Amino acid sequence: MxxxxxxxxxxxxxxxxxxxxxxxxxxxxxxxxxxxxRAPSFVRPLxxxxxxxxxxxxxxxxxxxxxxETVVDRKPPLVPWxxxxxxxxxxxxxxxxxxxxxxxxxxxxxxxxxxLARRRWGDPAGRTAGVLYVLVSIGLxxxxxxxxxxxxFILPCTTAAMWCAxxxxxxxAGVAVACSFLTKQTGGVVLVPVLWMLWRQETARRGLLWLxxxxxxxxxxxxxxxxxxxxxxxxxxxxxxxxxxxxxxLHVLSRGLTNTGILAAACAGLIPPILRALRVARTGAAExxxxxxxxxxxxxxxxxxxxxxxxxxIPSVALLATAALQVLPRDRxxxxxxxxxxxxxxxxAWGLLAPRPELGxxxxxxxxxxxxxxxxxxxxVWGIHPETYWLANRTPASRYLTAGLLTNxxxxxxxxxxxxxxxxxxxxxxxxxxxTAHPPALVVDDSRGKPYTxxxxxxxxxxxxxxxxxxxxxxxxxxxxxxxxxx
Numbered sequence: 450m451x452x453x454x455x456x457x458x459x460x461x462x463x464x465x466x467x468x469x470x471x472x473x474x475x476x477x478x479x480x481x482x483x484x485x486x487r488a489p490s491f492v493r494p495l496x497x498x499x500x501x502x503x504x505x506x507x508x509x510x511x512x513x514x515x516x517x518e519t520v521v522d523r524k525p526p527l528v529p530w531x532x533x534x535x536x537x538x539x540x541x542x543x544x545x546x547x548x549x550x551x552x553x554x555x556x557x558x559x560x561x562x563x564x565l566a567r568r569r570w571g572d573p574a575g576r577t578a579g580v581l582y583v584l585v586s587i588g589l590x591x592x593x594x595x596x597x598x599x600x601x602f603i604l605p606c607t608t609a610a611m612w613c614a615x616x617x618x619x620x621x622a623g624v625a626v627a628c629s630f631l632t633k634q635t636g637g638v639v640l641v642p643v644l645w646m647l648w649r650q651e652t653a654r655r656g657l658l659w660l661x662x663x664x665x666x667x668x669x670x671x672x673x674x675x676x677x678x679x680x681x682x683x684x685x686x687x688x689x690x691x692x693x694x695x696x697x698x699l700h701v702l703s704r705g706l707t708n709t710g711i712l713a714a715a716c717a718g719l720i721p722p723i724l725r726a727l728r729v730a731r732t733g734a735a736e737x738x739x740x741x742x743x744x745x746x747x748x749x750x751x752x753x754x755x756x757x758x759x760x761x762x763i764p765s766v767a768l769l770a771t772a773a774l775q776v777l778p779r780d781r782x783x784x785x786x787x788x789x790x791x792x793x794x795x796x797x798a799w800g801l802l803a804p805r806p807e808l809g810x811x812x813x814x815x816x817x818x819x820x821x822x823x824x825x826x827x828x829x830v831w832g833i834h835p836e837t838y839w840l841a842n843r844t845p846a847s848r849y850l851t852a853g854l855l856t857n858x859x860x861x862x863x864x865x866x867x868x869x870x871x872x873x874x875x876x877x878x879x880x881x882x883x884x885t886a887h888p889p890a891l892v893v894d895d896s897r898g899k900p901y902t903x904x905x906x907x908x909x910x911x912x913x914x915x916x917x918x919x920x921x922x923x924x925x926x927x928x929x930x931x932x933x934x935x936x
Contacts, residue, residue: 623663
């Protein structure tokens with residue numbers, strides 16, 4: 450079946466003879482492949498702390514909370530709103546609904562890539578691009594590739610921006626760029642290849658106006674729907690300490706090299722055709738290379754190199770590989786597909802079989818919270834696993850769902866720039882006021898020897914000394930019960 454779908458074109462004109470049945474044949478194949486590759490996402494309650502953070506945010510928003518006020522994060526609002534909408538329809542006890550939305554996002558990305566490739570190089574190239582993208586799309590650590598988080602939902606937006614620009618629909622391209630940014634700030638880098646495509650058009654001035662309106666209007670609307678000052682601070686100006694290379698340089702460099710190696714292994718079938726085609730012919734178009742380059746910049750921003758950052762590279766790599774295969778001998782195509790399919794099978798097995806020890810820890814901690822507190826109690830989990838709140842169905846005592854926002858540990862920093870003085874600007878006065886107004890019934894120190902342990906955070910150490918006593922441990926996490934009267 451795949452061999453018939455992936456026959457290499459020899460002329461775009463001849464490939465147009467396939468008629469309206471093209472999408473009727475291709476869509477089911479892509480749909481089955483996407484569902485198969487994302488099957489591991491359903492085997493665990495959650496995959497990483499980002500999913501937990503979004504789930505807690507969505508519950509708070511559904512309960513009348515306000516983004517950037519009642520609950521805060523360094524991200525734009527689109528994905529928290531998406532989680533909130535999914536929970537409103539299907540309930541908040543499971544992430545199944547957002548995992549289904551992630552399947553829709555990946556299928557949409559594959560279809561848009563197929564459409565882009567088909568327009569440039571013909572029908573078979575469209576099939577090639579769609580299939581290769583799906584096979585490589587899970588080529589990272591499963592906690593990065595299978596989680597329904599920001600980068601997965603960036604992909605259809607950035608690809609849609611390129612699709613619209615390819616058809617000179619500049620207003621729609623601007624909206625897609627805005628949606629990319631509103632999903633995660635780094636998604637906005639797709640504006641670079643879009644501007645390049647616009648600059649090459651004769652009507653660039655008029656197109657620039659429509660593109661600008663398309664970009665600005667949704668971003669301005671999102672700011673007005675939340676809090677303009679809060680939106681600006683949390684998405685742009687308030688992340689200076691996070692976007693820094695200082696602290697844990699060897700740690701983050703090792704992470705970057707590891708994740709680069711993992712993705713390179715997943716792309717083992719795509720990289721050789723690109724390199725070989727570069728030696729014999731001009732491959733692809735400048736905008737595709739700009740897309741890849743700007744996506745690489747998005748991976749580098751902040752110098753954290755988390756695996757899920759690398760997802761932004763995959764659509765442009767799939768298109769460039771498709772372009773390369775047009776100028777290479779026909780047998781190269783099946784080699785690329787077979788290699789990608791084999792790598793995909795390995796990553797699929799990894800996702801289905803890999804243990805998740807941190808998930809087990811969070812579940813045991815959540816069970817302790819459920820046992821020691823009542824459903825209406827507020828609790829404070831001092832750690833980097835906000836999913837504990839969601840698993841225990843308990844209300845956070847603070848708008849800051851992780852210790853990272855209060856110590857700069859977020860991003861895996863474990864060097865000198867971790868501590869109270871490196872917190873998000875203005876966070877500690879707000880945090881202390883929240884705990885004074887509504888003292889948590891239980892405080893969980895889940896630092897487990899990390900640099901943000903209460904022994905190194907004076908304000909938290911004072912809080913525990915004045916109103917709490919140790920009440921037990923769970924997997925190294927220390928529980929503190931309130932000694933004063935209830936609220």
